[in-house]
Amino acid sequence: MDHLPSLDAHAHFDPHRTPDELRDAGAVLAMTLSLDEAAGRARGERAPLIAWGVGCHPRKVEAQVKFDPNRFGALAERLPIIGEVGLDTRWSRVPLDVQLRTFRTALQVAAKLSRPVSIHSYSATRLVLDELRRTPVPVTILHWWTGNATETREAVALGCYFSVHSAVARRSIFRTAVPPERILVESDHGWADPPAAIPCRVEWVEHLLSVQLGRPHREVRELVWRNLGALVRETGIAPLLPPRLAESAITPPAIPPDAPSLF
Ligand SMILES: [Zn+2]
Incomplete structure (x- = not known):
């Protein structure tokens, strides 16, 4: 898969990583957990395939x-993405009213500035959908989605994309309830993990999805790039992305059928 890098729609990086280390991560939509972290990113130098989000994690x-x-x-005016934001009723010690205040603000800003939003919804899938009805935004990406089939169909009707983690990739809803044009892939790579491990983790999710969807692996990679292109066009964020990432999203090069693959 030399010609089209892996595309991770939700990962985290230790802010002290060098640009060289980030260069080995493939293309990444990189989430932040706090405004302090995002402020460092808004000032920092731009890696050619990494887009940064401004976030406030519901567990922080x-x-x-x-x-x-x-x-x-x-x-959010300076960064192309909003994330990670969302709600968590299971593992968060933040009172729900505080989480809701932050999440509602994030959605209002996303609607005003037309930014895609990467959303955490652990044990709060119903609540998140209610908030998305309350404040419609142009593009939402449901990260590590665990909603049931009914909620998933509702999310699809609301226009949501789904960034699929390996831990949920075998769930049949991604075949039966989510159209392929709404699928993205993610690692949710942690701060402390080496960025160079991301492409392999993304390939693993692509493999799981290729089995589910009955498509060759390379088609899954092409699909997620096309889907990123669609959401970039929908939101108009291309001028805020590093040029190489914007170009790959808008016109992704095809992968030759004989390209080597890990799986
Ligand atoms: Zn995350």
């Missing part, structure tokens, strides 16, 4: 308590 107590809507809006 300090980030949620310190959340400043004006600062968030200013960062």
Whole structure:
């Protein structure tokens, strides 16, 4: 798969990684957990295939308590993506009303600026869908989605994309309820993990999806790039992306049928 790099729609990086280390990560939509982290990214140098998000994670107590809507809006003007934001009713110690305040602000800013939003919904799939009805945004990406079939169909009707993690890739809803043109792939790679491990993790999810969808592996990679292109066009964020990433998203090169693959 030399001609089209792996595309990870949701991962995290330790802010101290060097640009060289990030260069080995393939193409990544990189999420941040707090406004402080996002502010560092908004100032930092641009890796050619990495797009940064401004986020406030629903499990991060300090980030949620310190959340400043004006600062968030200013960062969202400079960054192409909003994420990671969302709701979590199982593992978060942040009171739900505080989570809701932050999430609603994030959706309002996404609607105003036309930014895609990468959304955490652990144990809160119903709540997240209710909020998306309340505040429609141009493009939402449901990250590590665990909703049931009914909720999934509802999310599809709302226009959501799904960034599929290996832990959920075998769920049949991604074959029976989600159209292929809404599928993306993610690693949710952690801060401490080496960025060079991402392409392999993405290939593993692509493989699981290729089995589910009954398509060759390379078609899954082409599909997720086309889907990124569609959401870039829908939101008009291309000018905010690194040029190489924008170009690959808008006109992804085809992968030769005989390209080698790990799986
Ligand atoms: Zn994440």
